[in-house]
Amino acid sequence: MGKTTWDRIAQGDELKLIKRSRSLPFLSKTVYVSSLEDEKEDGWEFLSSMKNAKKAKVKKDKPQDEVFEDTVWLLFYNLGFTVLNKDQHFVMSYGEATGQTQQIDVFAVDDETIIFVECKSALTVKDGVFKKEIEALGAKMSGLRNEATKQYPDRKVKFIFATHNYRISQEDSSRMSQLEIAHFDDTEINYYSELVKHLGSSARYQLLGNLFANQKIKGMDTRIPAIKGKMGGHNYYSFSIEPEKLLKIGYVLHRNEANSSMMPTYQRIIKKNRLNSVRKFINEEHGYFANSIIISIDSKRPLKFDRSDKQVEGAVADLGVLYLPQKYKSAYIIDGQHRLYGYSDSPYAQSNSIPVVAFENLAQDEQVKLFMEINENQKSVSKNLRNTLNADMLWVSPKEAERRDALRLRIAQELGEKTSSPLYGKIIIGEEPGSLEKCITIECIRIAINVGNFLSKFDKKNSLTQNGIFDLGNNDATLAQLYSYLELCLLHIKNNAAEEWDKGSADGGILTINNGIGGLIRVINDIANFLVDRGSIHPLNDKPEAMAEATKYYLDPICRFIDNITEEQRSDIRTTYGGNGPMHCARYFQKAIHQERPEFLPDGLEKYWEDHGKEFNQETVTMLADIEKAVKAIIREKLEDAYPNKWINEIPKSIFTKASKDALAQQYETGEPCEFWDFVTMLNCRDIVLYGKNWSDHFSELFTLGSEKKKAGGKTSKTEWMNLIDKLQKKAGKANFSVAKSEYLLLREICDQIIPQDV
Numbered sequence: 146m147g148k149t150t151w152d153r154i155a156q157g158d159e160l161k162l163i164k165r166s167r168s169l170p171f172l173s174k175t176v177y178v179s180s181l182e183d184e185k186e187d188g189w190e191f192l193s194s195m196k197n198a199k200k201a202k203v204k205k206d207k208p209q210d211e212v213f214e215d216t217v218w219l220l221f222y223n224l225g226f227t228v229l230n231k232d233q234h235f236v237m238s239y240g241e242a243t244g245q246t247q248q249i250d251v252f253a254v255d256d257e258t259i260i261f262v263e264c265k266s267a268l269t270v271k272d273g274v275f276k277k278e279i280e281a282l283g284a285k286m287s288g289l290r291n292e293a294t295k296q297y298p299d300r301k302v303k304f305i306f307a308t309h310n311y312r313i314s315q316e317d318s319s320r321m322s323q324l325e326i327a328h329f330d331d332t333e334i335n336y337y338s339e340l341v342k343h344l345g346s347s348a349r350y351q352l353l354g355n356l357f358a359n360q361k362i363k364g365m366d367t368r369i370p371a372i373k374g375k376m377g378g379h380n381y382y383s384f385s386i387e388p389e390k391l392l393k394i395g396y397v398l399h400r401n402e403a404n405s406s407m408m409p410t411y412q413r414i415i416k417k418n419r420l421n422s423v424r425k426f427i428n429e430e431h432g433y434f435a436n437s438i439i440i441s442i443d444s445k446r447p448l449k450f451d452r453s454d455k456q457v458e459g460a461v462a463d464l465g466v467l468y469l470p471q472k473y474k475s476a477y478i479i480d481g482q483h484r485l486y487g488y489s490d491s492p493y494a495q496s497n498s499i500p501v502v503a504f505e506n507l508a509q510d511e512q513v514k515l516f517m518e519i520n521e522n523q524k525s526v527s528k529n530l531r532n533t534l535n536a537d538m539l540w541v542s543p544k545e546a547e548r549r550d551a552l553r554l555r556i557a558q559e560l561g562e563k564t565s566s567p568l569y570g571k572i573i574i575g576e577e578p579g580s581l582e583k584c585i586t587i588e589c590i591r592i593a594i595n596v597g598n599f600l601s602k603f604d605k606k607n608s609l610t611q612n613g614i615f616d617l618g619n620n621d622a623t624l625a626q627l628y629s630y631l632e633l634c635l636l637h638i639k640n641n642a643a644e645e646w647d648k649g650s651a652d653g654g655i656l657t658i659n660n661g662i663g664g665l666i667r668v669i670n671d672i673a674n675f676l677v678d679r680g681s682i683h684p685l686n687d688k689p690e691a692m693a694e695a696t697k698y699y700l701d702p703i704c705r706f707i708d709n710i711t712e713e714q715r716s717d718i719r720t721t722y723g724g725n726g727p728m729h730c731a732r733y734f735q736k737a738i739h740q741e742r743p744e745f746l747p748d749g750l751e752k753y754w755e756d757h758g759k760e761f762n763q764e765t766v767t768m769l770a771d772i773e774k775a776v777k778a779i780i781r782e783k784l785e786d787a788y789p790n791k792w793i794n795e796i797p798k799s800i801f802t803k804a805s806k807d808a809l810a811q812q813y814e815t816g817e818p819c820e821f822w823d824f825v826t827m828l829n830c831r832d833i834v835l836y837g838k839n840w841s842d843h844f845s846e847l848f849t850l851g852s853e854k855k856k857a858g859g860k861t862s863k864t865e866w867m868n869l870i871d872k873l874q875k876k877a878g879k880a881n882f883s884v885a886k887s888e889y890l891l892l893r894e895i896c897d898q899i900i901p902q903d904v
Contacts, residue, residue, distance in 0.1 A: 256363075439502050826871065
């Protein structure tokens with residue numbers, strides 16, 4: 146009969162030794178030097194010599210699945226679990242009648258919980274189909290739970306299905322959800338691995354808070370002396386509490402069952418350097434913080450508060466004993482995260498007390514408002530962090546527009562955090578530092594989704610103003626549909642333009658930067674609309690895979706455009722800054738598609754390239770020089786003829802002084818005589834023309850364009866074309882210089898009117 150191999154369980158100092166071997170990326174063993182060649186044939190390589198000259202140590206890279214199991218094991222070790230399996234040979238009985246046993250990849254126990262982890266790993270990202278494995282685990286869970294709690298009684302049990310490099314289907318996700326199996330992919334595992342670096346073993350409470358949300362914490366006395374009052378129409382309690390207790394029940398972001406992700410955002414709020422400074426202040430300098438931590442207590446029932454017999458007469462507050470919820474994840478930390486988590490792994494976590502102001506069941510929008518107000522006043526909420534927080538906190542806002550904005554932000558966030566995403570590690574999340582490879586902002590993607598019609602739009606009164614072609618009316622359902630579609634479309638671009646995709650902003654890269662990704666998302670929206678109009682796709686009903694397949698035909702020309710992009714086009718895309726950058730890039734992609742697929746012609750495309758195609762650039766540069774030369778010649782001739790000895794007095798003094806000074810300075814540098822008029826700009830010419838009576842006496846007929854003569858307006862409006870000349874002159878030397886067709890035609894009219902035929 147199979148039995149549980151409890152001898153393969155370790156605790157105490159033995160865990161430290163196991164940690165060392167689990168931390169190494171390779172296996173090692175001792176062999177005889179004479180057998181080294183044979184060992185090499187089996188994949189082993191020399192590691193080091195030994196005191197016994199006849200022996201040596203050799204090593205071999207661990208199998209990929211074993212490396213992943215070690216990663217998960219080390220996570221639970223670092224989280225402070227005190228009992229763990231030694232190796233892959235730990236098996237447990239799950240059916241005494243038949244003697245059946247199950248090998249357990251990771252088994253972790255602390256004073257309150259037992260965690261089972263089954264690990265699945267792949268070398269490269271691929272689709273995973275785990276129907277059999279999930280159902281098999283589900284059938285064994287009851288037996289495994291019973292066996293574990295016999296050995297470690299009075300503990301909660303949780304099963305986790307951990308995957309590396311696998312895309313999990315919606316069907317498998319649903320199976321795990323129904324069986325109450327938690328799924329950890331690379332995002333969760335990497336997140337908690339980083340979190341434990343920030344919070345120490347107190348990060349375990351955040352993990353347990355997610356796994357056992359709203360379940361009772363064993364043996365915790367939650368009675369607290371408190372003052373009850375009202376503020377802004379809300380009940381609040383003021384009290385002091387041991388940090389350890391608040392660490393157990395606290396969390397940093399409000400989560401709701403509507404959220405498909407179980408990931409909170411501690412890492413995006415808590416800065417490691419600041420946390421370390423706080424911890425040092427507490428531990429080494431015995432420091433304390435006089436200001437209160439602000440929390441909101443989540444409780445389905447009104448909080449129990451025993452009013453004391455002794456009260457202060459006339460006081461508006463009551464004295465008494467407050468009963469905090471004895472549950473994981475029941476206190477949202479609105480402000481004071483660093484002060485609280487600075488006590489993690491501190492010897493003062495149990496002996497010190499910290500002041501707290503606790504609101505009771507503060508509404509989510511009130512939580513958001515309070516958090517933002519506090520932190521805005523401290524000037525600590527960056528735009529990117531605010532977007533990251535809003536993706537979580539506005540998810541269930543009563544305002545339709547805010548919920549859609551949270552959805553846009555969540556899509557951007559998941560594109561950067563999901564390992565299956567082609568943009569994994571390329572999007573700046575929260576307050577992460579940017580780099581050449583990670584240079585795309587959440588805001589860029591939010592705007593790109595918002596300018597199109599993927600999602601419905603609403604006004605301030607919650608009234609629908611535009612239907613979204615992917616909008617299912619529910620954030621979770623819409624997220625699953627739209628995110629998957631975008632991910633598959635972007636993955637197709639990545640696979641067919643891999644070299645450009647990997648550049649980021651290095652080496653002139655144009656794809657995985659704000660302009661490139663913002664442009665791609667806009668064009669994917671255009672293609673989706675085109676296919677919807679043709680009846681080729683039905684986003685509210687079709688599977689994302691089928692819609693992405695139909696879209697690829699129109700994405701392929703973009704890949705070919707990228708393969709053959711010129712340096713001028715590359716520079717033009719990169720150097721169109723601000724909000725126009727992604728739109729300008731989108732127009733390039735639209736044009737590339739239209740040239741191969743003429744039926745695809747988004748609104749405004751032809752007009753856009755008439756104005757931005759650069760076909761008029763070369764002639765424009767010539768015309769600008771000719772117009773300036775002619776204007777100066779006309780002004781000079783008219784003034785010198787009318788005022789032979791006093792023409793200088795008909796020029797604004799500031800213009801004459803500056804141009805004369807510049808001419809003399811140039812003459813000093815070169816030793817050559819310089820002409821005063823060479824240092825008069827087109828804007829100077831306009832000021833001269835408008836000075837005194839110059840316009841009415843000399844220039845109104847000459848410089849009023851034919852097309853303007855019948856229009857109303859004075860000299861200011863009729864010389865506006867001179868401002869255009871100046872603007873185009875300043876732009877002419879830049880890489881993204883382009884002349885609109887309307888501007889080109891105006892320049893032609895100016896030339897025809899003021900330039901002599903022989904010029």
